[in-house]
Amino acid sequence: MKAIVNGNIVLENGIIWDGVLLIDGNKIVSFGKSADVQIPENADIIDAEGTYVGPGFVDIHVHGGQTYQTYENPVEACRFFLQNGTTSILATPSYGRNFQEFLEAFRVIDDAMGKVKNLKGIYCEGPYTNPNYGACADRNPWRHPICEKEYKALVDAAGKNVKVWAIAPEREGLFPFLEYARKVNPDVIFALGHSEATPMQICALGKYKPKIQTHSMCATGRLPVFGGTRGYGPDEYCFREPDMFAEVISDSCGIHVHPTMLQLLIHTKGVHRVILITDSTVSQEASPQEYAHIDDLNFDHNGGLSGSKLTMNLACRNIMAHTNCGIAQAFIMASTNPAKALGMGDEIGSIEAGKIADLVFVNDRFDVKQVMLGGEICKF
């Protein structure tokens, strides 16, 4: 048994000031105010030193961090993000990889599964997105028609590790791919991303309709409508769909998504349907001059945005700064919602009896002080 004492325990519906949390093995057993919880005599005491103890972050969309790609060096990349409080990760290869590189990425990730406990699978950003949207669009190797031999090889190689495929509904010949992806992994989720699809095109997906929007308000487009009126595309579709989750990148200066739009997103979707992602990447490209002072962005060779250098704790800090949301709400967006969207909400994503003890200890500006993974405090 372990007892975390002297912490503020962040629950889905509030905070227990000066709480105690009991853990047995890898599971949360109980929690409450320090005056109300009986600590077993033989329990190991962990002093939270007045920090907030929240559910470990779940980053479903992360390409890499430091010099490590999550799909080339997943063990090293996952360790880096673990230090920053991310206890569940989906490694995210994207449309920039060619066919052979995708196959190799799937092999490397499969090999790492189980070697590092916070690696939970794959979020495949593409290849069947709209090649006109996103970083390095001019180098997108997936402009040719969707080909059965290729998608079958990709889906087979990804197997059950893949949790999410991001797709653009306007891609011609998409249906056989969707059908095959669902057949090989019945639990797979589709995400709407790098797309200019109309709400009608998205609705036409029927039983394959997306549950998540890939980075809301980034790399999306709208078909032109009558001059001077507002177009409608993936962002507007997601705003309208009450059950759909919207991923969002919240960087320090609100460049990916302006604070006004972040506020609009939370207002429209509600705090229970927004998923913070880092979309963190590894990039050697220099920043354009006017953005050189911002240290959490990455750019492509054309000076376009190419993901971030965020870790999830910083994304939480930023969303609080830009929207005035509270710590418990930031945890809902960084941990609870992504776990629920993946269908893993019964195991991880919030502090409840019976759930896995994946926890992060932070101060009030989200500096990570300690991380617990599966009931063990991590040593770095």
Ligand SMILES: [Zn+2]
């Ligand atoms: Zn993207």
